[in-house]
Amino acid sequence: MPVLILGLLLWVLAHTFKRMAPGLRARMGDAGKGLVAALILLGVLLMVIGYRQTDFIPIYNPFPGAGHLNNTLMLISVFLFGVGGTKGTLYTRMRHPMLWGTVVWAVAHLLVNGDLASIVLFGCLAIWAFIEMSLINGAGPWLRPVHGRGLKGDAMNLVGTVVIIGVAALIHQWLGHPVFLGNY
Template structure:
């Protein structure tokens, strides 16, 4: 659990630095992006190693059939991650699409994982996303972006979502957590 908590703390600190201490982030200058990126990669490695090595301590039993809800929420989550990049019809309508994607990702995983390490990892990432949205909202009013690509952006995002979801499912199966098999439910 130590590695998991350290990774989660590093993830939060690296992401929130710009919001909590803009002066510190500004002092890092352009090279600060590389430093932050390196810290984020390290945080992911620590979280993965910590989660995989954590003792399984059950906290609650996930509801039967929750795997189907998880998969649906994950499709929505992955789609939201792509909204800003593909600039479809939702782009000017949803503030913080990636952070909302992280919240939905968190909820989806908490539906099917009732152990302590999952509560720390998925609950922690969800909490980080909510705190990030609150800090960004507090910093100023949202200036809605221009419409972007419209339906073409949505089509690009949908295609990318399906491909990425397929890759995510393959990685989960490779790690021993099959997304579409009965043992997952």
């Protein structure tokens, strides 16, 4: 569990650095971007390693069929992750789509994983996303984007979402966690 927690701390600190120490971050210039990216990558690596090596300590039992709800929420989550990149209809209407995607992703995984490591990992990332939204909102008003790609962007995002979900399903299958059975 310590490796998992260290990974979470690196993730949170790297992502909130710009908001918590804007002057220092600005003085670091492009080198700061590289450092933040490296810390985020290291954090993700430590989260994966820490999660996989932590003993399974059950806290609650997911309800039967929760896997189907998880899969539906994952489609929504991945679609939200792509909103900013594809600039579809939600692009000009929704603030923080990637952070909301993180919240949906975390909730989806908490529905099907009732062990302590999952609660720590997914719960902390959901809490971080809410805190990050609050910090961003507190920094100033949202300058709503004027133009997006509309339905073309949505179509691109939908295709990307299906591809990413397919790849994620294959990775989960390879790790021994088939995602289309309905129960985990």
